[in-house]
Amino acid sequence: MLAWVAAAEAALEASGAAIRPYFRTGTLADDKSDESPVTVADRKAEQVLRAALLAAFPDCGIIGEEFPPHRPDQKYTWVIDPIDGTRAFITGRTTFCTLLGLLEYGVPVLGFIDQPITRERFWGGRGVPASFTGGFGGKMGTRQNVTLAGAEFSATAPEMFTPAQMARLDRLKGAAKRVYWGGDAYSYGLLALGQIDVVAECSLKPWDWAALAPVVEAAGGVVTDWQGRKLKLGVTEGDVVATANAALHAEALAALG
Amino acid sequence: MLAWVAAAEAALEASGAAIRPYFRTGTLADDKSDESPVTVADRKAEQVLRAALLAAFPDCGIIGEEFPPHRPDQKYTWVIDPIDGTRAFITGRTTFCTLLGLLEYGVPVLGFIDQPITRERFWGGRGVPASFTGGFGGKMGTRQNVTLAGAEFSATAPEMFTPAQMARLDRLKGAAKRVYWGGDAYSYGLLALGQIDVVAECSLKPWDWAALAPVVEAAGGVVTDWQGRKLKLGVTEGDVVATANAALHAEALAALG
Numbered sequence: 001m002l003a004w005v006a007a008a009e010a011a012l013e014a015s016g017a018a019i020r021p022y023f024r025t026g027t028l029a030d031d032k033s034d035e036s037p038v039t040v041a042d043r044k045a046e047q048v049l050r051a052a053l054l055a056a057f058p059d060c061g062i063i064g065e066e067f068p069p070h071r072p073d074q075k076y077t078w079v080i081d082p083i084d085g086t087r088a089f090i091t092g093r094t095t096f097c098t099l100l101g102l103l104e105y106g107v108p109v110l111g112f113i114d115q116p117i118t119r120e121r122f123w124g125g126r127g128v129p130a131s132f133t134g135g136f137g138g139k140m141g142t143r144q145n146v147t148l149a150g151a152e153f154s155a156t157a158p159e160m161f162t163p164a165q166m167a168r169l170d171r172l173k174g175a176a177k178r179v180y181w182g183g184d185a186y187s188y189g190l191l192a193l194g195q196i197d198v199v200a201e202c203s204l205k206p207w208d209w210a211a212l213a214p215v216v217e218a219a220g221g222v223v224t225d226w227q228g229r230k231l232k233l234g235v236t237e238g239d240v241v242a243t244a245n246a247a248l249h250a251e252a253l254a255a256l257g
Numbered sequence: 258m259l260a261w262v263a264a265a266e267a268a269l270e271a272s273g274a275a276i277r278p279y280f281r282t283g284t285l286a287d288d289k290s291d292e293s294p295v296t297v298a299d300r301k302a303e304q305v306l307r308a309a310l311l312a313a314f315p316d317c318g319i320i321g322e323e324f325p326p327h328r329p330d331q332k333y334t335w336v337i338d339p340i341d342g343t344r345a346f347i348t349g350r351t352t353f354c355t356l357l358g359l360l361e362y363g364v365p366v367l368g369f370i371d372q373p374i375t376r377e378r379f380w381g382g383r384g385v386p387a388s389f390t391g392g393f394g395g396k397m398g399t400r401q402n403v404t405l406a407g408a409e410f411s412a413t414a415p416e417m418f419t420p421a422q423m424a425r426l427d428r429l430k431g432a433a434k435r436v437y438w439g440g441d442a443y444s445y446g447l448l449a450l451g452q453i454d455v456v457a458e459c460s461l462k463p464w465d466w467a468a469l470a471p472v473v474e475a476a477g478g479v480v481t482d483w484q485g486r487k488l489k490l491g492v493t494e495g496d497v498v499a500t501a502n503a504a505l506h507a508e509a510l511a512a513l514g
Contacts, residue, residue: 024395024452087437091409092395092452094351094375095439117393118351118375136374138281138349152348157438158415180344181414182352182439195281195349 016116045082085184101210106233111214124218268309273373302339342441358467363490368471381475
């Protein structure tokens with residue numbers, strides 16, 4: 001697995017360098033143009049990641065947000081979201097992330113959450129200890145003793161939930177200690193650092209969730225869909241709940257109903 | 258005004274040094290304890306700011322979140338929020354800010370938005386050009402040509418609005434191009450950088466808003482309450498709307514009704 005880690009880290013160095021020139025460039029994204037900064041940065045970063053990963057592992061598959069899948073039926077497939085948190089990127093926030101996950105037969109086994117502006121990176125997976133680099137402090141490890149009544153809850157935006165999903169979510173966040181909206185994939189990194197305890201979201205695509213589960217689980221947390229099933233390509237429908245420990249996870253699933 | 262700026266910058270260097278050791282320390286805030294990291298950091302930072310500002314200007318008044326007012330009837334009064342965005346601080350996010358505003362007869366004339374972890378600082382005021390230091394890029398100046406239909410809207414959390422306020426806000430954010438929840442006072446800095454265009458919030462205290470208006474206005478924006486009145490101690494009731502330009506502000510006030 002260490003060769004995968006080394007290749008992923010090298011690829012993320014290159015994608016970060018591709019993204020940084022487009023951050024806070026002043027020209028906001030324009031939906032009518034294919035040449036907005038976020039679109040250009042998205043595409044360039046995914047191209048860089050694909051090229052680097054295929055050079056290192058010619059036999060792997062690749063699924064990415066911006067381009068068609070490349071042999072996604074391979075035993076090992078990389079899943080790429082070059083800029084997760086487009087709105088954050090557009091508005092100059094350092095909570096967007098580059099997400100890179102590795103699937104084995106559709107099951108995420110290695111993940112990277114990379115913030116190329118603050119240069120923070122969270123990663124971990126099967127046989128790969130939870131790891132974090134960055135200059136703002138923090139160390140990997142979820143809160144093992146927190147219960148739902150003491151939990152910090154976070155989700156990116158109310159708009160990602162249908163009314164039916166929001167009714168279920170209301171029970172969960174109503175039982176938590178505090179709620180913080182916003183944060184994008186960066187929130188899962190903060191969960192791995194033991195700073196927050198529950199993230200529940202919907203409408204996630206494979207490139208949104210593939211990287212997250214291995215990072216959170218390597219740090220001691222639990223990630224499933226809202227039915228309690230482990231995340232897997234073709235099974236996961238976009239609803240994800242990540243928590244700091246197994247007992248808290250059971251509480252969260254019970255609250256979601 | 259330059260002496261005020263120099264004193265404020267020196268004071269913020271000291272408060273940042275007081276806050277940093279408590280960020281992401283692993284022990285989360287506990288409402289039942291007066292010794293949570295956020296409480297300790299809050300108090301220490303405000304004490305440091307008060308001492309530095311009173312040493313530089315013995316005749317000024319001081320209003321702060323954590324301690325009783327000190328001669329708040331002075332012609333010049335500093336207004337301090339040592340940690341604006343407590344939830345952000347608790348959850349390890351770099352969107353909390355130290356806010357420092359200077360009132361002249363209750364009217365904000367100079368403001369600082371300081372992020373001590375990323376070491377970004379936005380400031381400006383009467384006779385003080387809009388200024389920004391930080392390592393992530395961006396330059397001061399609001400978007401002068403954006404209309405509401407093209408505007409990026411942001412607010413910290415849906416929970417800060419009453420149902421009646423939310424009904425008014427729904428018209429505003431419904432007319433904007435995109436919505437981003439989260440961000441705390443840092444959002445006003447991003448507005449000054451031309452990254453977002455409208456922030457509308459409620460339930461703000463004087464220490465929340467005093468620093469924001471001078472920064473945004475120095476950068477070319479407009480800040481009033483939801484009735485269109487300039488912010489002033491004793492007048493402002495906690496509802497604030499900040500926009501990138503005067504025409505957009507008129508649109509925003511009309512949408513708020």
